[in-house]
Amino acid sequence: MNDPILDSATGVATGLEAIAAEAVERARRAGADQAEACVESSRSFSVEVNGGKIETLKQSATRGLGLRVMVGGAVGFVSSNDLGGERMEDLARRAVALARLPTPDPANALPTPAEAGEAGGPDLELLDPAVVALPAETKIEMALELERVALAHDPRIRRTDGAHVSSGSGTSVIANSLGLKRSSSGAAVSAYVVPLADDRDGKQQNGAYGMSKRRLSEMPAMEAIAREAASRAVARIGARPVATARVPVVMHPDVAGSWIAEMLDAFSAESVIKKASWLTEKLGATIASPLVTLVDDGRLKRGVGSGPHDGEGVATRRNVLIERGVCAMFLYDTYHARRAGTRSTGSAVRGYSSVPGIGFHNLCLEPGGDSPEAILRKADRGFYMTDQGSFGFNSVTGDYSFQAQGFWIERGEKTFPVEGVTVASNSLDMLRNVAAVGNDLRWEGSVASPTILIAGMTVSGGGA
């Protein structure tokens, strides 16, 4: 019997340990020196509402196995969502056959239970029974309310690009042939809406807002989310470019959060070892203003990115990447830790269908003392960047160049809306130029930053 049973009342899947143990055992018998199985099972629900009714209702239960094996220091990896006994035997043999192809590398090894650290620890409160038990009808009503409130907010909002509510729960098990066994379960609920406001010449402005939460009680009222999203859309009406200039830039928490997430790759030991990181020579050096402290915390209570262990079963922890301006550490998984003669920082991330790679859990720029209003006053005259395009970061050089939207700042106050500009600099210059850090840190996902002020960036546009 290889089917994990996911209990819809508790959100916890059982039977995954047995599947993981069987996969590891089959791989060992097929000739693997070491083997690691990752088994996941999850359930999810999503609803999208548009024009006052359900547009799409989706429900699913999914599962899968990833099997990583090592033969003579070389790695083979297979994954499948077909977990029948015959299939598993085939997968195990295939994994071992694949592991005979790569070049052996003595640093390839799985963590022992001792290296992985204690299982358990304080409850991170990742599985809220209220999220698991939330009825479909309630989620549909939440989405309908999101859209209703957004549409009623302003006559210029006549439609939305959808109101979305989703929830999911699941269990993940990691087991390896060195005796490591780890299991964790979690649930989350998300809600967001994208109102569209009429602008000139048939153009529309959008304002998206929403968030993910582990606890239902931490999810704000749908009305509050919808009002924020609608205000964002309306505030953009009439946006125009400004002239090219080097000015102070105030980054909204969303924009600052995207920037710190883009920078994360530079802290990955993999990039550093390959010299592909712009921080390669910077460990221990002052790389930022003393106002900057950057933390990745895998054990943040109720954190959307939290988990007791990482993708290899190693205990997660709080990693301080930049401490008051100093580049304090890099992030390691087991392989790169062995390469560098150090220990894993619990930073392996993965889904069942991929080999572990280095990533973050809950990434955060620690808050400072200024209110967002005080930061605008400090900027005096410049650009308040509230939104950005998707591509514009060079992870090798740290160069930053994004299409941007926001507001012009004049005499310390937000004035007219701006679009059609780009904002450019280099991350090292930006880090050194952080001139203020806000007190407005809020967790709305797995990345969070307060409002920040960067003393000078190039804003380019064709405006007057």
Place this chain on the structure above:
Amino acid sequence: MTTTSLRALGDLLALLPRELAAELLEIAREKGADFAEVYGEQSVHTGFSYEENRLKTSSYSVTQGVGVRAVIGDQTGYAYADGFSPDDLREAARVAARIARGAPANGRPKAFRVVDAPWPFRLERPAPLALDEHGKIELVERANHTARAHDPRIHEVSVSLGDSSKSFVVASSDGLWAEDRQFLSRLTVSSLALEGSERQEGYATGGGSVEAAYFEAERTPEEIATEASRTAITLLGAREPEAGVYPVVVSPGWGGVMVHECFGHSMEGDTIRKQTSIRASQMGQLVASKGVTIVDSGIVPFSRGSFRVDDEGTPAQRTVLVENGILCGYLWDLLNARITGNRPTGNGRRSSYRAVPLCRMTNTYIEPGPHSPEDLIADVKRGLYCKSMGGGSVNPADGNFSFQVTEACRIVDGKLAEPVRNATLTGNGSDAMLKIDAVANDLEIDGSTGSCGKDGQWKPVGVGQPTVRFREITVGGTST
């Protein structure tokens, strides 16, 4: 098709026989849905990655299962099951059916009629099947060797070969039954150049829905590797772009990512039906400069964006979106075509059985114009020539777009001048195509690079264009 591929589809047909598909469609219409659809898929991905001068991992993944969709009016219920256990599939059909709240749909479901679409091109020896592990590893090793040998300043090279073989069956309550097998291969090389404290990366890809021989005859690992290393070395000496608004010439091929983002997304049927696109009211109007013709075609030979039938069973076709500047056609998937009374254009695509089909582009490109590419540059006093583009994105509602330009050079007095790195182009899709002031005669379609994301679903796409000049674009940079 090869015998291997036929046998693999045979497995899928045995797991999801017609009788079971018919039963699932009936269950999905139990509550009154006026359309139901079953989509069964088996996909195999293999990957080989070469880093730090050694083969680092080899991988193999299987994803298989069935998605069931029930539609009533413009409302969709969707559920899926991993694998093919009939009980799991029946449960998925029951869940999807709940979008409707009434009595069973009237009438017997129609008997299945097999979609008989022509093959836009045939693969005799598709690369994912015809090359074995050793053949694939050899391609990766050759690329690694050439990329490193290019220049002593190349410090690190990463090469990966990823491929997929996907079989699917789609059956609907309208009596449609379609089967297809799709193959994709992609070889990617990334070269890191170091000089003093400077570091720059170059990147190149090859592949598509190609024969094994493609990597010998069309685009070799050596060519891909050389392009990646050459770019990295060129960027070492490149200067920062001048920020401002001025003429921009974009190179052929992958440069077409601009028409995909700036224009193509706003032509997708979902945004037209919901009127969230500025194009919804522009049929028959001038939306691009005279002389600009824009096409979306799912039948471009050997491209990543091509197929025989889409993921809803509609045959691929060539759709003209803009003819000589005038908007003349939209892209339609089944659902949005059905609601608006249009004919589907073969643009219903989904990332897997786990996802609802969406209206998506296939291969989107600008048709060639009369000019020579040199003429486009010769007329520019001061501007930017974009040699290779990185990623791009657009916000469909407000039309704001941006592109990363990985390698460019200045144009000074009609001639290409020094290399420029790290430029970003930005503007608004509403008038970007109207700013094109010349189209050259050197059309290239890049069918090996692109993946497009929409609502969290990634699909392979082709993009293309001849050399194109924009009268002015906002260029982001740090020097003013």
